[in-house]
Amino acid sequence: MKCELAHERIVTGAYGELPDDQAHELDRHLAECAGCRQEREQLLAMKVLADALPVVEPGPNLVARSRLRLDEALDALPAMHWYERVVQRLMNSVAGLQAAPLAACLLLVAGLGAGGLGGFEFAQNRAAHAAATTPALATAKVPAPAQATAAAQPEIANVASISGIVRQPGTEMVEVSYNQLVPRKINGSLDDPEIRQLLMLATENSSSAGVRDDSVGLLAAECRAGHSCQGAGIRDALMVALRYDRNAAVREKALEGLEPYVSQDVRVRNAVLEALLNDSDPRIRTESINLLEPVEADTSVRQVLYSVSTSDDNPQIRNTSRQVLSRVPEIQ
Amino acid sequence: MGGAGRDGAGPDAAGKEQARLQARADENELIREAQGGSRVAFDSLVRQYEHQVLRLALHLTGSEHDAEDIYQEAFLKAFRYIGNFRFECSFYTWIYRIVTNLCLDQLRRKKTRREDHAVVLDHSGDEIDLLASVSDNRSFSNPARELDRKQLGEKIQAALVKLTPRERMVFELKHYQGLRLRTIGEMLNTTEETAKNTLFRATKKLRGQLAELR
Numbered sequence: 020m021k022c023e024l025a026h027e028r029i030v031t032g033a034y035g036e037l038p039d040d041q042a043h044e045l046d047r048h049l050a051e052c053a054g055c056r057q058e059r060e061q062l063l064a065m066k067v068l069a070d071a072l073p074v075v076e077p078g079p080n081l082v083a084r085s086r087l088r089l090d091e092a093l094d095a096l097p098a099m100h101w102y103e104r105v106v107q108r109l110m111n112s113v114a115g116l117q118a119a120p121l122a123a124c125l126l127l128v129a130g131l132g133a134g135g136l137g138g139f140e141f142a143q144n145r146a147a148h149a150a151a152t153t154p155a156l157a158t159a160k161v162p163a164p165a166q167a168t169a170a171a172q173p174e175i176a177n178v179a180s181i182s183g184i185v186r187q188p189g190t191e192m193v194e195v196s197y198n199q200l201v202p203r204k205i206n207g208s209l210d211d212p213e214i215r216q217l218l219m220l221a222t223e224n225s226s227s228a229g230v231r232d233d234s235v236g237l238l239a240a241e242c243r244a245g246h247s248c249q250g251a252g253i254r255d256a257l258m259v260a261l262r263y264d265r266n267a268a269v270r271e272k273a274l275e276g277l278e279p280y281v282s283q284d285v286r287v288r289n290a291v292l293e294a295l296l297n298d299s300d301p302r303i304r305t306e307s308i309n310l311l312e313p314v315e316a317d318t319s320v321r322q323v324l325y326s327v328s329t330s331d332d333n334p335q336i337r338n339t340s341r342q343v344l345s346r347v348p349e350i351q
Numbered sequence: 352m353g354g355a356g357r358d359g360a361g362p363d364a365a366g367k368e369q370a371r372l373q374a375r376a377d378e379n380e381l382i383r384e385a386q387g388g389s390r391v392a393f394d395s396l397v398r399q400y401e402h403q404v405l406r407l408a409l410h411l412t413g414s415e416h417d418a419e420d421i422y423q424e425a426f427l428k429a430f431r432y433i434g435n436f437r438f439e440c441s442f443y444t445w446i447y448r449i450v451t452n453l454c455l456d457q458l459r460r461k462k463t464r465r466e467d468h469a470v471v472l473d474h475s476g477d478e479i480d481l482l483a484s485v486s487d488n489r490s491f492s493n494p495a496r497e498l499d500r501k502q503l504g505e506k507i508q509a510a511l512v513k514l515t516p517r518e519r520m521v522f523e524l525k526h527y528q529g530l531r532l533r534t535i536g537e538m539l540n541t542t543e544e545t546a547k548n549t550l551f552r553a554t555k556k557l558r559g560q561l562a563e564l565r
Binding site: 026027030031034036061062065066068069071072074075076077081082084085086088089092093096 | 390393397401402405406409410415418419422423426427430500503504507508511525526527528531532547550551554557558561562
């Protein structure tokens with residue numbers, strides 16, 4: 020075996036892709052060629068060095084953020100019209116038939132035959148129908164728009180979704196079923212479960228930062244005032260807002276609302292730690308440090324504070340972290 | 352030296368093959384439903400592949416933000432073009448083909464702009480310490496080792512950046528993601544032989560770059 024070929028097979032073999040017979044041949048060559056043995060050693064050393072850049076598993080936050088963003092983008096895509104769905108199904112069927120030529124040919128012949136016959140029948144019926152109804156159609160068409168305005172057609176507005184489309188055969192008439200958004204208002208106390216439920220929904224309102232700001236602010240105020248934030252997912256809603264809301268003012272209010280629970284709820288503490296590490300707004304990161312001070316003895320908190328004190332881009336945040344760390348004796 | 356895997360023998364291998372075929376059949380059913388417009392079916396497909404997609408994008412780009420963008424683009428493209436999927440290859444290969452093309456585009460753009468990420472950045476641009484998620488306090492009691500590890504990682508990253516985008520992609524898929532050369536060839540729309548030659552060139556270049564570190 021020539022060394023040039025051996026060098027290629029050394030690489031293939033190092034990655035487990037060499038067939039057994041070629042591996043055997045290579046082993047025989049390596050037993051006699053010091054140069055190629057050195058080549059193999061160098062390649063194995065390179066593999067070890069390359070492993071110094073580990074493959075990081077995506078964290079749950081990254082996965083969650085990515086999913087959320089994808090869901091929003093998919094929700095924002097316009098729904099396909101019924102005729103687009105039909106065309107796509109036809110294309111899929113055609114594509115499937117491409118893999119079955121004989122079946123495709125037979126189907127084509129049968130389809131042509133049926134289509135020809137059906138078309139002939141349809142043309143005959145249409146001619147007969149046109150001959151019988153032409154005078155009436157001329158008059159029916161004219162008042163049709165007037166009839167439409169006279170009849171009590173519902174106003175098409177605030178359409179949430181289209182649930183069905185039915186065409187009456189042989190006519191231009193189509194029945195479309197749709198769901199409508201009905202704007203409504205409700206008055207109630209902040210302690211009212213229905214009001215709280217609506218406020219929590221509002222924290223996820225992706226279109227209006229103002230609505231999100233108001234809802235998060237109200238819920239946060241409730242929590243800070245010591246009103247019940249245990250049940251009904253209010254704390255969860257604030258944590259989601261802190262982690263994912265694009266508006267810094269909303270995230271700041273969520274952080275303030277979670278303050279009473281940093282000591283007692285590990286999930287809240289973790290959310291605040293993530294804000295300290297990841298939030299783009301330095302005010303929020305600084306506020307997170309202040310919130311974590313009562314629990315700086317927690318190992319996770321100390322680890323994050325240490326990391327921030329050495330690596331944060333913002334000098335004030337690095338300084339504040341160091342000050343908090345220095346106030347607590349070293350934990351052995 | 353490693354060689355090609357030996358043929359499996361006995362009931363275990365047959366059982367595994369059956370399970371694999373069943374899983375493939377289930378997946379094909381999901382794909383057909385997604386092609387029919389089922390969002391639930393498409394979401395199930397996303398769940399099956401999202402970790403691999405993010406892992407690959409994150410390691411190649413070194414940035415959570417870029418990895419998110421690639422994830423977004425890849426699955427939106429998959430949603431848009433799933434009607435074109437013809438079951439001629441596995442859905443795994445198909446989705447990876449989309450992801451690798453997006454990653455190649457990203458690598459080409461970075462090469463033009465000469466952006467090097469020596470460390471992994473989170474979504475707000477802050478550096479993630481790779482060991483911070485490990486519950487091991489030794490990393491904080493040995494800053495010197497921390498620094499060595501970080502510098503070594505930077506040197507590896509700098510060496511990888513010097514590869515062509517295609518070489519980098521093949522090396523990434525083979526060395527870090529552990530895919531077979533035949534699969535890599537399918538994903539990059541080329542042959543197994545070409546993928547093998549590209550891997551050979553990549554390792555040769557890397558050996559030269561990293562020689563000083565040994």
